[in-house]
Amino acid sequence: MSDLQISMILLGILLILVVVMFNWWQDRRIRRKMQDHFPEREHDPLMGTAAAEVARREPGFGLHVMPDPGLAEEQVDTDDPDEADPATEAVIDIRFPQPVEAIQLYPALEALQRIGTKPVRLFAESESGRHRSVLRTGEAYTALHLAILLANRSGAITDIEWSRFWTLAQELAGKFDASVEGPEQSQVLFRAVELDTQCAALDAQVGLALQLREPVPVADVSRVLKDVGFLSYQHQLSWMSDAGQPRFSALFDGQPALAFQAETVARIDLLIDLPNSPPDDQAFSRMATVGRDLARRLGGRLLDDQGNPVAEQTDQTIDKQLHALYLQLEQAGFMAGEPRTCRVFS
Numbered sequence: 260m261s262d263l264q265i266s267m268i269l270l271g272i273l274l275i276l277v278v279v280m281f282n283w284w285q286d287r288r289i290r291r292k293m294q295d296h297f298p299e300r301e302h303d304p305l306m307g308t309a310a311a312e313v314a315r316r317e318p319g320f321g322l323h324v325m326p327d328p329g330l331a332e333e334q335v336d337t338d339d340p341d342e343a344d345p346a347t348e349a350v351i352d353i354r355f356p357q358p359v360e361a362i363q364l365y366p367a368l369e370a371l372q373r374i375g376t377k378p379v380r381l382f383a384e385s386e387s388g389r390h391r392s393v394l395r396t397g398e399a400y401t402a403l404h405l406a407i408l409l410a411n412r413s414g415a416i417t418d419i420e421w422s423r424f425w426t427l428a429q430e431l432a433g434k435f436d437a438s439v440e441g442p443e444q445s446q447v448l449f450r451a452v453e454l455d456t457q458c459a460a461l462d463a464q465v466g467l468a469l470q471l472r473e474p475v476p477v478a479d480v481s482r483v484l485k486d487v488g489f490l491s492y493q494h495q496l497s498w499m500s501d502a503g504q505p506r507f508s509a510l511f512d513g514q515p516a517l518a519f520q521a522e523t524v525a526r527i528d529l530l531i532d533l534p535n536s537p538p539d540d541q542a543f544s545r546m547a548t549v550g551r552d553l554a555r556r557l558g559g560r561l562l563d564d565q566g567n568p569v570a571e572q573t574d575q576t577i578d579k580q581l582h583a584l585y586l587q588l589e590q591a592g593f594m595a596g597e598p599r600t601c602r603v604f605s
Contacts (some may be wrong), residue, residue: 323390358399
């Protein structure tokens with residue numbers, strides 16, 4: 260290789276290095292200008308450890324959890340919408356002399372999620388004055404409000420359940436030197452009986468029975484139900500509304516379909532739970548139509564609750580009767596299918 264060729268190669272390498280250095284300098288200069296106009300935030304929620312912290316979850320009352328409010332302030336700067344329902348719940352108020360961190364309250368609240376057959380809901384006042392229906396890690400609270408359901412399908416709250424609830428609330432308050440206020444037991448029990456009596460008069464369930472000619476394997480029955488449109492919902496196979504609420508559910512030999520343990524099924528019950536299903540002008544005829552289709556597919560007879568064959572001519576008449584029951588619920592202040600109604604009729 261001649262001296263001229265070597266010189267040309269070295270000159271080419273030098274030019275390449277010059278171009279690379281120039282591009283690096285240009286890139287650095289542009290980056291500095293961008294940082295001057297758009298400085299990085301200390302806690303960019305899209306970058307680095309902040310994203311990991313926002314995604315973190317801590318255990319909360321009733322298994323509800325929320326992110327640390329200090330990491331998502333814009334999402335928690337308003338009051339939570341849920342509140343205690345004075346018509347269906349009795350409330351014990353606990354006020355702390357000093358704000359208490361959520362992490363300190365979690366263990367003390369474990370025993371207060373349910374008392375006997377009655378669920379308990381928790382509401383709190385944060386140190387910043389916000390109303391909470393869920394405790395949030397990183398927040399401190401000046402007060403708790405414990406709301407216990409007065410009545411459900413298990414009956415009115417008993418004196419034993421109320422005494423237990425009051426005792427646990429006092430024990431919680433004692434751990435933090437807090438004050439406790441609540442209604443008199445006699446008042447609570449009186450209201451509970453009134454609510455129980457009112458709801459007993461409004462409660463209604465309507466069922467049909469598909470009596471199979473012979474026992475059928477559970478897997479086959481489940482497959483047919485899913486083929487016609489039933490979906491898994493909690494422990495049930497249910498026919499769902501467009502809003503995702505069960506219109507009616509299937510029982511296998513009187514038990515929830517998804518909790519059924521036997522190998523074969525002899526009877527399928529279709530059940531409309533009116534307070535827990537959305538209002539429907541064709542509630543019965545819809546269920547009866549599905550029942551007749553299942554009878555053709557599986558073989559069997561569709562019977563009413565008296566054991567008589569279901570005639571199609573009666574569908575519209577029963578639809579009107581059920582529509583009237585939905586209206587009675589609404590007039591009494593219980594909109595069918597809404598969470599408040601489902602709490603009481605559970």
